[in-house]
Amino acid sequence: MNQGMLREGALQGKTIIVTGGGTGLGKSMSRYFLQLGANVTICSRRQNVLDEAAKELMDETGRSDGSGQVLALACDVRNPQEIENVIAETVNRFGRIDGLLNNSAGNFISPTERLSYKAFDVIVDIVLRGTYYFTLAVGKHWIENQIKGTVLNISTTYAQTGSGYVVPSAVAKGGALIMTKSLAAEWGKYGIRLNAIAPGPFPTKGAWDRLFPEPLMKLMDPTSRIPLKRVGEHQELANLAAYLLSDFSGFVTGECITIDGGEVLMAGEFNHLEQVSSEMWDVIEQTIKQANRASKS
Numbered sequence: 001m002n003q004g005m006l007r008e009g010a011l012q013g014k015t016i017i018v019t020g021g022g023t024g025l026g027k028s029m030s031r032y033f034l035q036l037g038a039n040v041t042i043c044s045r046r047q048n049v050l051d052e053a054a055k056e057l058m059d060e061t062g063r064s065d066g067s068g069q070v071l072a073l074a075c076d077v078r079n080p081q082e083i084e085n086v087i088a089e090t091v092n093r094f095g096r097i098d099g100l101l102n103n104s105a106g107n108f109i110s111p112t113e114r115l116s117y118k119a120f121d122v123i124v125d126i127v128l129r130g131t132y133y134f135t136l137a138v139g140k141h142w143i144e145n146q147i148k149g150t151v152l153n154i155s156t157t158y159a160q161t162g163s164g165y166v167v168p169s170a171v172a173k174g175g176a177l178i179m180t181k182s183l184a185a186e187w188g189k190y191g192i193r194l195n196a197i198a199p200g201p202f203p204t205k206g207a208w209d210r211l212f213p214e215p216l217m218k219l220m221d222p223t224s225r226i227p228l229k230r231v232g233e234h235q236e237l238a239n240l241a242a243y244l245l246s247d248f249s250g251f252v253t254g255e256c257i258t259i260d261g262g263e264v265l266m267a268g269e270f271n272h273l274e275q276v277s278s279e280m281w282d283v284i285e286q287t288i289k290q291a292n293r294a295s296k297s
């Protein structure tokens with residue numbers, strides 16, 4: 001599904017900050033917000049990557065009515081001063097902030113016992129600390145200025161189930177998800193909403209290089225465990241993100257919506273039986289029926 005879901009101008013008049021908006025899923029979601037008329041500040045550590053992305057996005061989506069503009073600002077989400085600068089510069093340029101998309105992340109697969117303290121810290125600091133620093137800074141701004149803003153956090157399905165080999169990421173995404181729900185309860189009185197999305201596999205260079213490096217890629221087909229037998233399309237995620245940042249979701253808060261083609265359902269005890277052939281099912285059926293009969297005699 002490569003089609004946008006919301007009507008033209010659905011985000012007109014809104015300004016959204018997207019962390020990690022210069023690459024991968026952050027860039028795809030930013031593109032759709034711009035198409036819907038929002039102004040978007042993209043931020044991450046590498047100014048050159050952001051500048052290139054901003055140019056590409058404006059070339060693709062550029063509007064002449066003053067809406068749908070991009071601001072590209074370098075910011076390490078682990079640094080509160082740099083976050084406050086993004087907020088000040090965004091208000092300065094666009095006049096307001098309506099939405100925050102916490103999308104920046106770091107991750108790599110590794111047996112946990114091979115990790116150094118620093119390796120653990122580097123992931124938790126980007127994903128958990130970065131998310132709560134940015135949310136706190138924008139939340140304070142909204143409360144002081146009586147703005148009913150919306151936060152959307154990009155989570156993972158294993159934030160709820162846990163997962164080996166990505167333990168720092170699971171710890172950090174799990175913490176950020178609990179923060180989403182906790183603050184949704186606490187800040188609801190200010191009209192501030194917080195939600196999360198848990199995506200399954202959506203191909204990006206950032207994720208694939210670190211989660212499916214060679215020689216693993218040859219061994220693993222990421223679609224094999226997915227009931228719908230495919231990976232996600234960026235527009236499918238962008239549609240959900242735009243909805244959750246728009247006024248159409250005004251009564252939705254504290255939710256985490258999974259978009260994974262059913263991958264998490266494969267934890268079900270017997271789902272691996274999809275490998276059993278029709279002929280083998282004939283034999284199994286007869287064997288079970290025989291056991292049923294035997295238990296009655």
Ligand SMILES: CCCCCCC/C=C/C(=O)SCCNC(=O)CCNC(=O)[C@H](O)C(C)(C)COP(=O)(O)OP(=O)(O)OC[C@H]1O[C@@H](n2cnc3c(N)ncnc32)[C@H](O)[C@@H]1OP(=O)(O)O
Pocket residue numbers: 105106107108109110114115116117118119120122123156169199200201202206207208210211212222
């Ligand atoms: C694909 C299927 C979908 C399933 C769901 C997936 C859910 C989540 C996905 C994601 O989050 S994908 C996003 C991936 N994108 C990124 O990670 C982009 C940003 N990443 C980075 O900037 C870097 O990769 C990093 C995470 C900051 C690490 O970079 P770098 O190695 O340059 O940092 P350093 O500060 O030099 O090193 C820190 C520390 O970490 C150790 N380390 C690094 N890689 C490994 C590894 N593969 N195994 C073990 N340890 C590693 C490194 O040695 C350093 O520790 P010390 O040696 O100094 O103690």
Ligand SMILES: NC(=O)C1=CN([C@@H]2O[C@H](COP(=O)(O)OP(=O)(O)OC[C@H]3O[C@@H](n4cnc5c(N)ncnc54)[C@H](OP(=O)(O)O)[C@@H]3O)[C@@H](O)[C@H]2O)C=CC1
Pocket residue numbers: 019020021022023024025026043044045046049075076077078102103104105106107126130154155156157198199200201202203204205206207
């Ligand atoms: N792709 C997938 O299948 C899935 C992705 N996700 C989540 O989606 C989000 C986007 O991932 P994806 O697009 O795949 O990967 P990318 O690697 O493209 O995105 C990660 C972004 O985070 C930015 N970033 C990293 N560290 C920092 C930092 N310290 N401060 C600010 N920005 C930082 C990077 O930019 P820079 O290096 O310039 O700082 C980059 O733009 C992440 O939250 C990820 O966990 C979740 C499930 C599945």
